[in-house]
Amino acid sequence: MTTIIAVDIGGTQMRAASYTQDRLQPIKQKKIPTLASEPGGMDRLTRVIEDVWPNGNSVAAIGLGSPGPLDSHTGYLLAPPNNPEWHNFPLAPSVASRFGVRTYLDNDANLAGLAEYRFGAGKGHHNVLYITVSTGIGAGVIIDDRLLQGYHGLAAELGHVIVDPDGPPCSCGFNGHLESFSSGPAIVRYVLGELDSGARSILKRDESLNARDVAEAAQQGDALAIKAYQRAGEYLGIGVASFLHAFDPSIVIFGGGVSQVGDLLFDSFHVSLKQRVFHPRYLEGLVITKAQLGDNAGLLGARALAEMKAGLAF
Amino acid sequence: MTTIIAVDIGGTQMRAASYTQDRLQPIKQKKIPTLASEPGGMDRLTRVIEDVWPNGNSVAAIGLGSPGPLDSHTGYLLAPPNNPEWHNFPLAPSVASRFGVRTYLDNDANLAGLAEYRFGAGKGHHNVLYITVSTGIGAGVIIDDRLLQGYHGLAAELGHVIVDPDGPPCSCGFNGHLESFSSGPAIVRYVLGELDSGARSILKRDESLNARDVAEAAQQGDALAIKAYQRAGEYLGIGVASFLHAFDPSIVIFGGGVSQVGDLLFDSFHVSLKQRVFHPRYLEGLVITKAQLGDNAGLLGARALAEMKAGLAF
Numbered sequence: 001m002t003t004i005i006a007v008d009i010g011g012t013q014m015r016a017a018s019y020t021q022d023r024l025q026p027i028k029q030k031k032i033p034t035l036a037s038e039p040g041g042m043d044r045l046t047r048v049i050e051d052v053w054p055n056g057n058s059v060a061a062i063g064l065g066s067p068g069p070l071d072s073h074t075g076y077l078l079a080p081p082n083n084p085e086w087h088n089f090p091l092a093p094s095v096a097s098r099f100g101v102r103t104y105l106d107n108d109a110n111l112a113g114l115a116e117y118r119f120g121a122g123k124g125h126h127n128v129l130y131i132t133v134s135t136g137i138g139a140g141v142i143i144d145d146r147l148l149q150g151y152h153g154l155a156a157e158l159g160h161v162i163v164d165p166d167g168p169p170c171s172c173g174f175n176g177h178l179e180s181f182s183s184g185p186a187i188v189r190y191v192l193g194e195l196d197s198g199a200r201s202i203l204k205r206d207e208s209l210n211a212r213d214v215a216e217a218a219q220q221g222d223a224l225a226i227k228a229y230q231r232a233g234e235y236l237g238i239g240v241a242s243f244l245h246a247f248d249p250s251i252v253i254f255g256g257g258v259s260q261v262g263d264l265l266f267d268s269f270h271v272s273l274k275q276r277v278f279h280p281r282y283l284e285g286l287v288i289t290k291a292q293l294g295d296n297a298g299l300l301g302a303r304a305l306a307e308m309k310a311g312l313a314f
Numbered sequence: 315m316t317t318i319i320a321v322d323i324g325g326t327q328m329r330a331a332s333y334t335q336d337r338l339q340p341i342k343q344k345k346i347p348t349l350a351s352e353p354g355g356m357d358r359l360t361r362v363i364e365d366v367w368p369n370g371n372s373v374a375a376i377g378l379g380s381p382g383p384l385d386s387h388t389g390y391l392l393a394p395p396n397n398p399e400w401h402n403f404p405l406a407p408s409v410a411s412r413f414g415v416r417t418y419l420d421n422d423a424n425l426a427g428l429a430e431y432r433f434g435a436g437k438g439h440h441n442v443l444y445i446t447v448s449t450g451i452g453a454g455v456i457i458d459d460r461l462l463q464g465y466h467g468l469a470a471e472l473g474h475v476i477v478d479p480d481g482p483p484c485s486c487g488f489n490g491h492l493e494s495f496s497s498g499p500a501i502v503r504y505v506l507g508e509l510d511s512g513a514r515s516i517l518k519r520d521e522s523l524n525a526r527d528v529a530e531a532a533q534q535g536d537a538l539a540i541k542a543y544q545r546a547g548e549y550l551g552i553g554v555a556s557f558l559h560a561f562d563p564s565i566v567i568f569g570g571g572v573s574q575v576g577d578l579l580f581d582s583f584h585v586s587l588k589q590r591v592f593h594p595r596y597l598e599g600l601v602i603t604k605a606q607l608g609d610n611a612g613l614l615g616a617r618a619l620a621e622m623k624a625g626l627a628f
């Protein structure tokens with residue numbers, strides 16, 4: 001039977017699984033620490049693939065997911081965070097050559113979007129906008145049943161769309177990106193700034209303060225914490241309004257840890273989105289919903305990528 | 315021989331042409347006044363199509379272009395400016411039914427982009443971003459050789475992407491869109507605002523002041539006029555940086571009257587774009603150029619749409 005191997009190379013864990021095409025559940029799976037900053041990454045990747053290699057079956061394709069930036073056309077990693085060994089590294093070609101199997105690479109957000117489109121909240125939709133709101137903001141865009149990748153394989157970096165040219169610095173070093181307003185660290189930075197300006201809050205200035213702490217304070221009624229999430233939701237609405245004007249999808253799917261807080265973020269998001277969409281028709285029949293696949297999105301996306309690129313089942 | 319009819323319904327003129335597939339030049343063409351605000355638009359459209367109907371040949375498909383907003387999937391005009399008769403009007407279905415020929419509709423900017431991709435500056439590229447800077451700002455986006463239309467047929471409205479949430483009002487009534495910073499009227503509005511604030515200039519506060527007057531003053535060295543175009547170019551660079559992050563094209567093509575001023579707009583555009591693109595790889599091999607088809611882009615785009623949708627030659 002035709003099998004496919006998928007690997008999701010995360011910041012802390014490297015997860016691998018093998019699949020037959022008829023089932024969503026893997027036939028084998030394994031996870032090991034990524035240890036990004038330690039040498040030997042290629043050996044670890046090789047071993048975890050061997051560990052899930054299906055007994056007696058041929059493997060038709062291998063799909064790999066990793067944080068970007070990366071070139072999905074050539075399969076090169078460009079500059080993965082905390083991993084000097086893999087700068088400008090031919091990841092997919094190396095795996096293809098080691099195993100003699102066609103191997104494809106794309107970034108984690110694109111693959112989570114592809115997975116939600118194929119197996120999750122986006123099933124049945126042809127134009128899908130997936131947005132993950134977490135430490136960063138990433139996106140995956142499906143247009144007419146095809147994954148948007150772009151000329152350099154760098155499309156759909158929607159966390160780095162500029163929503164205010166004079167806005168705060170983003171993790172990437174540039175200013176005013178959606179990520180610099182609505183990601184977890186952006187929410188924390190806003191709270192710290194307000195505390196420095198003398199705002200009253202049960203939150204204290206603390207190096208380890210994170211977006212979850214702010215959410216907990218908000219749930220206890222802390223006005224500053226509530227405002228921090230409202231502001232993030234408002235900018236998220238501004239960004240998504242622009243994305244509707246650009247892509248006109250039939251569904252917007254939210255994943256990522258920060259989006260788990262629910263109404264705290266999304267009440268102001270919905271108000272802002274409605275205020276900013278410039279023609280009501282964009283909202284007709286538009287579904288706005290949560291991701292369904294959770295931690296499996298990365299693996300299932302890498303699997304879907306391999307199936308799609310190898311011409312299987314798409 | 316298979317022929318195609320194209321109609322470009324502009325604000326002032328309605329242009330029609332018939333084409334054989336082997337040639338870029340029309341076999342017949344005709345133009346008449348649009349007279350958008352006067353009744354009888356459907357009669358005028360019918361007549362101009364009859365005028366270019368090829369003798370003795372069958373017509374395989376008809377393509378129509380019009381200002382938006384419109385629904386390219388159903389062929390309905392939604393709310394064309396100054397034309398109450400055609401609000402929520404089934405334009406393509408009416409033409410299809412009148413002539414018994416498959417008829418397709420899309421907006422003028424999408425079609426100009428499609429024409430440049432197929433016959434003009436974008437030939438040979440697979441991922442094209444076309445932007446027209448004129449009274450408004452419109453766009454046409456080609457992704458992997460397909461025209462981006464979206465779920466409601468309303469995609470690629472890039473003039474209405476929000477570049478500053480607190481920015482000036484756009485022609486559509488919403489605030490801070492790219493069009494409200496970099497279109498012809500936005501340049502004029504900036505000059506008028508600065509004159510009201512006491513700025514010195516050879517330009518005078520005048521109801522009839524237009525972007526061409528400002529360009530002429532700039533060419534004479536007027537500091538305010540130069541600054542008005544520089545500011546428009548700077549925001550255009552901010553917008554296009556975001557569009558690269560979103561679409562990652564291999565070519566950006568500029569059309570429209572305002573873009574004809576050249577360096578006056580594009581010097582600051584290029585500086586701003588380079589400052590704002592968050593990874594240098596987006597610019598590797600990226601072509602930034604002028605549209606080639608001029609006034610024929612609308613007709614050739616309507617022709618390309620008909621060919622594409624009818625499954626001819628794409």
